[in-house]
Amino acid sequence: MNTKLKYILLFQALDFPGGKVTYIPEMRFLSESSGKRIPCYRVLNENGEIITGSDYEQLSEEVSVKIYSNMVSLQMMDTVFYEAQRQGRISFYLTSAGEEAINIASAAALSADDIILPQYREPGILLWRGFTIQEFANQCFGNKDDYGKGRQMPIHYGSKKHNFVTISSPIATQLPQAVGIAYSLKMDKKDACVVTYTGDGGTSEGDFHAALNFSAVTEAPVVFICRNNGWAISTHISEQFRSDGIVVRGRAYGIRSIRVDGNDVLAVYSAIHAAREMAISEQRPVLVEALSYRVGHHSTSDDSTKYRPVDEIVYWKMERNPVNRFRKWVERNGWWSEEKESELRNSVKKQLLQAIQVAEQTEKPPLEDLFSDVYDIRPPNLREQEKQLRETIYRHPQDYPSHVPL
Structure with a gap:
């Protein structure tokens, strides 16, 4: 096999479900990170001055x-x-x-x-x-x-x-x-x-x-x-x-x-x-x-x-x-x-x-708001929770002044 044909077979692009890829004979791992950090786009310096050559949108x-x-x-x-x-x-x-x-x-x-x-x-x-x-x-x-x-x-x-x-x-x-x-x-x-x-x-x-x-x-x-x-x-x-x-x-x-x-x-x-x-x-x-x-x-x-x-x-x-x-x-x-x-x-x-x-x-929301906006018709468990809460407030009015009287 001549060198040219071998090169074509090695480096031709082949289709895979994940996309076209080429082959190389060397084992190469991708580097875990680049030695050079991605630069940061900036327009104003710390003194509030435009950096020369800046590409930016003009503001009125x-x-x-x-x-x-x-x-x-x-x-x-x-x-x-x-x-x-x-x-x-x-x-x-x-x-x-x-x-x-x-x-x-x-x-x-x-x-x-x-x-x-x-x-x-x-x-x-x-x-x-x-x-x-x-x-x-x-x-x-x-x-x-x-x-x-x-x-x-x-x-x-x-x-x-x-x-x-x-x-x-x-x-x-x-x-x-x-x-x-x-x-x-x-x-x-x-x-x-x-x-x-x-x-x-x-x-x-x-x-x-x-x-x-x-x-x-x-x-x-x-x-x-x-x-x-x-x-x-x-x-x-x-x-x-x-x-x-x-x-x-x-x-x-x-x-x-x-x-x-x-x-x-x-x-x-x-x-x-x-x-x-x-x-x-x-x-x-x-x-x-x-x-x-x-x-x-x-x-x-x-x-x-x-x-x-x-x-x-x-x-x-x-x-x-x-x-x-x-x-x-x-x-x-x-x-x-x-x-x-x-x-x-x-x-x-x-x-x-x-x-x-x-x-x-401004007064707090009414107690019923705590149980609204979830169901069109409140299910039994929510009705029971509301009942228990109202009973708690009734027993301890000093802790719930904004909701007394019931």
Whole structure:
């Protein structure tokens, strides 16, 4: 056999059920990881200056000011509600400190028709879409004006009006659900996509991998946004995975992916804007890894100083703050001033304090709401549970003042 024919037989492409492949005579294992990390897309440096040669979407003064105002509002909302929890006025809270840019910039890059399936650190999307501070307060206090009728934990927001699917505690369950919804949009030929969020900890769940594979196979218009903030509660990323972060996982499932500086508003906005266009026009999933840092504790049930140094937290809070960085940029453009800053903060603080006062004084949902919305006709077991609960309240009225008299 001549050398040319032997070469043809060795390297010709042959069909298998999994696709065409070529043969080689050498034994080659794929490397477990590349020596060079995937680069991170960035537009603004730490001083709020555009990096020379940056490829990004231009923002108008109106949109830029709204983004910054929403970031400040989110920051203040977190501070006030966190303090309310510490005062015992609400049972639980969780902040977005350090990740305001991912929240607000991604929301700004989307259409109101795009459906959001959040994890639990995305209240900024609702804020951007018009969810009021009073509505946030009603949910956290679980009063009769809470859309969840007081049956959810605080911060488990949801709004059909704003295409924001209600938050739930189990990690990553929303990811496969997002793919299913995205596939329905595709079947209906809608000019919209689904955007779903998770943290780096969520990528350790099986649902993350199932969702990526599901979306790639069905070619669903869904954008996965992973907030890689370094910590899954107290578990550092070095103890979660050996790969180069999250972005490399997209390629394994056949999904276009990008790594972006999650503390850079212009980079996040531009990346999500482009990802959305790809998802809809090309009918494909896209994975976005946003690198950031969770400045606050995981939640009010956590003390992050027990597992990470305080000076590390302070460094990210002061030196790498996404709100401060974007403020420098809007100020450099002449769109912001100290006077506007003072007016905004005074206005938001006033709204927050008033909203909390109203929410706290608003009565709780009626007891029957606890058993409604599941069955058209309540089955015997639910009727029995309601009876037992009412009897308990009757025996201990001092513990259930909002439900007495029955």
